[in-house]
Amino acid sequence: MRVFNIGAVGGLLLLLAASCKDKKKDDVKPDDGSSEIQRVADSVYLFSREIYFWDEIRNSTTYESFNPRQYAKGTDLETAEATLAAVRNTNANDKKKGYSYATDYYNAETGSMATQPESSYGFFVKSGWKSRKPASGTSSDFAGWFVTYVHPNSDAGKKGVQRTWKIVKVNNTNLGYNQASVDILNNMFYDETTKSATVTFEKPGGEQVALDLSIASFIPSSVLYSGILQSPKGAKAGYMVYKFFDLLEDSRTALETALGSFKNAGIKNIILDLRYNNGGFTRTQDYLANSLSPATVSNGNKMYTYYYNADLQAGNYTLMRTRHAYSATYYKPEANTVNFNKTDNSKGFPINPTNLYIIVGDQTASSAELLINDLKPYFNGNIKLIGDDHTFGKPVGFFPIDLFKKVTFWTVSFMTRNSSDQQVSYDGFAPELKIYDGVDKAWGDVTEDCTKAALDLIDGTPVISAVTTGTSARAATSLPKVQLKKQYYDNMLR
Secondary structure, eight states, rough: OOOOOEEEESSOOBBBBBOOOOTOOOOOOOOOOOOOHHHHHHHHHHHHHHHHHHHHHHHHOOOHHHOGGGOOOHHHHHHHHHHHHHHHHSSSSHHOOOOOOEEEEOOOOHHHHHHHOEEOOEEEEEEETTTTTTTOOOOOGGGEEEEEEOOSSSHHHTTEEEEEEEEEETTTEEESSSHHHHHHHHHHHTTTTEEEEEEEETTTTSSSSEEEEEEEEEEOOSEEEEEEEEEESSSSSEEEEOOOBBHHHHHHEEEEEEEHHHHHTTTTTEEETTTTTEEHHHHHHHHHHHHOOOOOOOOTTEEEEEEEEHHHHHHHHHHGGGGGGOOOOTTTTTGSSSEEEOOOOOOOOOOOOOOEEEEOOTOOOHHHHHHHHHHHSSSOOOEEEEEEOOOOOOOEEEEEEEEEEEEEEEEEEEEEEEETTTOOOOOOOOSSSEOOTTTTTTTTTTSHHHHHHHHHHHHOOOOOOOOOOOOHHHHHHHOOOOOOOOOSSSSOOO
């Protein structure tokens, strides 16, 4: 069995386990004259009833009371989405966060053999504030819509777009801090009928440049930046911006280059920037956890455990037997515990850092949160979270279920807990230091707010959280954020 793992924002942190299909079966009802659309609805409900992590769907619904065929729509995907929405409504956490979801058919066999291409502009944006305080939310404090990150292989990356630039116009329409601008940006990034836009950027020096940008397929970069920084008092720190947990085979070279340089330089202070990391493969998480665990961690120490519902653990399931080879311990915790293994012949690990500073935000999700949760018990307080917001909050994951090679759905199927038997909170991790996301500063700039806070901590310089006032009043009037779209790596993939 090949397994995938965690990721998520805007409703995302997922753990996926792609099952072997020794007995492939795409529907769960006999050929009773029903349409494929109806069988998709049946399948989504009946698989969910069997594997859903939470018990409400088994305790409070039957096939007749749920009546999945009432959610049949015009297409397989629309049907799966509608049925899953009803499944989510049976659990408060899934309903609130929208963890379970459906996509067009995802081929697990080919999808896990190479880096997944992304089809997008290749960058994203965020509001910046003149006061340099998190989430100010007032028009007078608004500094602009800043580029947060850029994938170098994307159309935007190839045309020179960089973090620190801000968008001032889209198709000759000026942007500001208003709902109309939010709508324009959301439409630009996510309206499937729109494939290009003329975007006017302003560079840090004030120069403006208009670029014709297109949505195109490209291979995203998981490591956006790495380097060795120096604190004001001369201390060295390894700094890496990690965007998503790519397949280990595909990201290992980039990770080894970054981690190897830290190890060779004898670096013991690590700044890991996960502020935009929304998850990915747990095997890569395992690699990074092994690399960044302190010297007190030994081979065989528990890293984390996957937990499934009681029926799966007891072997009381039928449909999943069509998807993998059954064993009596398949879903039991003792067969699903991951331990540290720091023995590796590569140059990537172990680094055995003394201090770990992790930069986070509300896009930090899934495997990124798993990493934090796995390492916290072993650092004895020498791990600090810095950022402008809580992480997303996604301790759960999924199995991908394929139907008719038309649609794949992901319904919450398991939870992870660390060596202290702690899960990631549904509210996420709160940063110990709430610091502004310095979107007008480049990666590796030692004056960028979060990076500077980490370097000051290394020096022993007191750092004060950038606390804003009037939070409750702003919450009632602040604009919705430009929303991130669910992507393949918004998953906890085992």
